[in-house]
């Protein structure tokens with residue numbers, strides 16, 4: 001970043017062919033060492049607040065998808081890291097880390113981070129006492145979708161990307177490589193109909209070392225298993241500017257803080273532009289009136 005706050009690294013060298021083929025790619029040494037240590041400290045604070053119920057936005061054990069109830073037996077995530085009330089502005093710096101943004105630009109074929117749309121930044125953690133797991137799913141295609149419709153939906157152009165950045169060893173995410181490009185096989189569909197957490201042929205665990213990130217297609221067939229071993233993994237999503245529907249989805253549930261005029265203060269010029277891209281997309285959404293009824 002220069003003094004104007006513009007991020008200079010434009011696109012990152014990643015194995016794009018592997019990403020296209022497998023639906024995920026792992027990148028190394030994401031954060032500079034001092035920032036990596038500061039990230040761990042900030043996450044400790046956020047996790048502490050979440051476990052003590054001093055922070056209300058949490059993923060509650062027993063429920064895989066939002067909205068989460070206010071409380072439950074344990075938690076498996078902390079939501080809305082960039083919320084000003086969490087009082088940890090370092091998360092805005094982490095979200096706009098040049099290597100993360102430039103990797104997203106490469107995946108999304110964008111010339112620079114100024115063409116990205118700011119989206120969500122959360123933390124995935126281990127439950128303290130209560131192991132939990134997610135069923136196999138694609139993020140935007142419901143499980144019962146018929147195969148022809150599933151195949152069609154999987155050919156939609158890519159509008160965004162997401163990543164897990166591990167601060168400690170993390171092997172919770174399980175994916176079926178290549179399944180982002182094809183509907184479920186008959187065997188997969190039959191297996192998951194019996195048990196939506198069953199092992200599938202060719203599935204692999206994505207093992208991350210500290211400071212490695214996996215970028216993955218959100219419609220790859222994936223599930224996750226959480227035991228009580230320490231997990232502290234940043235989970236972010238980034239869109240392409242002009243993605244009105246994504247802007248609408250990002251801003252639909254309890255994220256009024258993102259719409260505040262001063263939200264992007266302290267994020268540098270690139271972060272500000274990414275935030276403006278989100279707000280511009282939201283402004284163009286004709287469906288805004290219905291958003292809070294969803």
Ligand SMILES: O=C(O)CCC(=O)C(=O)O
Nearest residue numbers: 124134139164172173224
């Ligand atoms: O915990 C993970 O790595 C995966 C989380 C996930 O699949 C989701 O939030 O949809």
